[in-house]
Amino acid sequence: MTVPALEVEGLRHSYGGERHALEDIGFRVMPGAFTCLLGPNGAGKSTLFALATGLLQPNSGRVRIHGHDVAQAPGDALARLGVVFQQPTLDLDLTVVQNLRYFAALHGIGRREADRRIETELTRLSLFERRGEKVRALNGGHRRRVEIARALLHRPSLLLLDEPTVGLDIPARRTLIRHVHALCAENGIAVLWATHLIDEIDPATDHVVVLHRGRVRASGPVAAVNAETGCATVAESFDRLTAARPVTDVGANAEAAA
Amino acid sequence: MSGWWIAFQGIVAREVLRFVHQRERFLGALVRPLVWLFVFAAGFRAALGIAIIPPYETYIPYETYIVPGLIGMIQLFNGMQGSLSMVYDREMGSMRILLTSPLPRGFLLLARLLGGVVVSVLQVAAFLLIVRLYGIDLPAWAPLTVLPALLLNGLMLGALGMVLASTIRQLENFAGVMNFVVFPLFFLSSALYPLYRMEEAGPLLWWLCSLNPFTHGVELIRFALYGQVDGLALAVVTGATLLFAALAVRGYSPARGMGSRAPSAAG
Known part of the structure; x- marks a missing residue:
């Protein structure tokens, strides 16, 4: 059985106070997969990145990178991880x-x-x-x-990119996305690309994890998510899953296994 | 070569490079003590006589007395600059890069601390060169004998700065450090006046100065410049260094400030 490049399980985090930034989320990114972590601002994407890199400690749950628990064996986990934070560093x-x-x-x-x-x-x-x-x-x-x-x-065998195209013009965005897709295809690197921009997703090849208000609303290949929501496009699925009105959780906590 | 050693060298090299690239910081680090030496000390020379006290074997001019205090001042400001830079790096995100290295966090923070100490030693070397050109009489080997004292005192002040960095939530709060930490540490010490002068002024003042670890850092430097060791100063500075370093490594959280800032910018 292939070990997932990234495995998030029952992850919960609060900055204090009643509301949780992340509530019991779980998904997987398999080796060589390009997965978009799709969510509007405030969905919890950056919190997830901070937890995955060990900068924050979760209230409960775990993050494993190629089987190594970030909290238990940070050295082994971080050695396999490349990160591009949203903030320039x-x-x-x-x-x-x-x-x-x-x-x-x-x-x-x-x-x-x-x-x-x-x-x-x-x-x-x-x-x-x-x-x-x-x-x-x-x-x-x-x-x-x-x-x-x-x-x-x-x-690294897993690359996390948190809103890497923020502040870039359209040609620069396209070039960047093309570069990272090429890395994925040529080197077999697993990629988790956090974004709130639907047009950064390639529906033919990418997987998506839709995160909204700290919960995973759907995950899997784009076609599978569309089939579950009954929508024709990923944009429609995203609107449906993140609408203000209550929606049925579609495939919540399902695995984005390749 | 061990990965730890490579990482240590890389962290120190980065601190030195940043310092070299920031010319204003280099000039600022030198101008501050030189103003004290050329202006303040010249004015006080006539007013303040210094009795013969160890490690001095004869009467000395006031400028000679305050040289160790000004070296301590350079290291004090550098330590605080280091903590300011840690708060800045945490807010700007570059601290995240350091802390996502697979090496243990305690090691990474201590390496960063040592990088700051190396920078302070470079500043002191430049200051000592000017002191010599100005005509202040110090033993020829003073730059060598003072080196261990500089490393230990720099570590103590850097670790203190790191403790402060771990308690400060945002960059804007850093101004308070100057008022409530740097000035009391500097003025309530033996940097500008010998402790016996403080005793003459009042026992409470003397006690405060005696309890101040910076006083002992200055005395450690003062004796080391003359190739001597002040046992009490060495013990206090070593103890304070261990205490501050333990508190700093234990208390430093890269997430501090995230509670108020990151979620607003975060996805």
């Missing part, structure tokens, strides 16, 4: 290559090997010529690409 005063070397060092990659991998990733993302520039000099799209190159340096 590059050091603006350092150059592209200095930022990447720093990250490589955090994963125990020596200078020579780090430089080799940096060249590979920057070339793949068409940024090699700009390696010596300070990040401050790059536009938003290029900064995002540097963050993706950084997230790939330690050869």
